[in-house]
Amino acid sequence: MNSSAARTRTELMLAVVALCLAFTLSMSAQVQTATSTQAGNATATTTVERGEVVYVSGNDLVVKMEDGTIRHFANVPETTKITVGDQQLGIHDLKPGMQLQRTITTTTTPRTITTVKSVTGTVWNVSPPLSVILTMENGKNQQFKIPKDQKFNIDGQMVDAWGLKKGMKVSATKVVEAPETVIAQQRKLTGTVPPPPPAPPADVPILVVEEVAAPAPTQVASATLPKTGSPLPLIGFLGLLSLASAFGLKAFRTNLVD
Numbered sequence: 001m002n003s004s005a006a007r008t009r010t011e012l013m014l015a016v017v018a019l020c021l022a023f024t025l026s027m028s029a030q031v032q033t034a035t036s037t038q039a040g041n042a043t044a045t046t047t048v049e050r051g052e053v054v055y056v057s058g059n060d061l062v063v064k065m066e067d068g069t070i071r072h073f074a075n076v077p078e079t080t081k082i083t084v085g086d087q088q089l090g091i092h093d094l095k096p097g098m099q100l101q102r103t104i105t106t107t108t109t110p111r112t113i114t115t116v117k118s119v120t121g122t123v124w125n126v127s128p129p130l131s132v133i134l135t136m137e138n139g140k141n142q143q144f145k146i147p148k149d150q151k152f153n154i155d156g157q158m159v160d161a162w163g164l165k166k167g168m169k170v171s172a173t174k175v176v177e178a179p180e181t182v183i184a185q186q187r188k189l190t191g192t193v194p195p196p197p198p199a200p201p202a203d204v205p206i207l208v209v210e211e212v213a214a215p216a217p218t219q220v221a222s223a224t225l226p227k228t229g230s231p232l233p234l235i236g237f238l239g240l241l242s243l244a245s246a247f248g249l250k251a252f253r254t255n256l257v258d
Contacts, residue, residue, distance in 0.1 A: 032118045040110040046103065053098040059091055063100060082189045089191065097194045105186045110179065117174040119144075128161035134170060144172070 051063035051071070061073040076091040082100065083089075094100075121134030124141050129150075133143045151158045153171050164170070 034116045036114050038112045042109040044107045046105050049102045053094050053096050056094045082191045084191045099192045101190045103188045107184045109182045113178045115176045120171045123164050123166050123168045126164040
């Protein structure tokens, strides 16, 4: 089953032979080359990184990332632009405190490049199983190496190198399929400027301190004698009054006796 499938594919692609230039002749006019590309399904992944500008000096930038790590971007190109609102800022426009965000979109596309080289000529000489010399349409002879197990299409019949004879018309095709992966990245830098500190509201009442003169203290008369008063004059007055009473009483008695 595998041999049958291989045979069918060989018939569809005609004969696959490695073509090698033996003489210093131009093969571009004799060997026809066609290249086609078939792309597969592309896949895209997006990565977002956020950070805050910590330090900017010249083209050096230090950013504190969202996870707390510090990253130093040295020699940032002048062509690098950061979209802030509707403005495009360069490295010298960044200020500490600005928030930066880098979005990286990676697109991976598998594809297959198929190169088909075909040649038609008349067998001039053959050295099986290594090489064959063909006479091209312009009358020039060119030598080609024959790959291992190569088959040739001779008037619709598939033969190997041993079946080639001088004068046979030969069509040979070399098909090379090269798979490759194309990776493309798109980077977008955006930023935001930290808002300024809020201004105090205009309707906040202002406290005004008014100085009020304190009233003079009112003097109240005390009911008690001042500490400087003394009872001695009163006692002396009472003593004199007693003596006068005694003398008066004595005089009254003397007059009464006489």
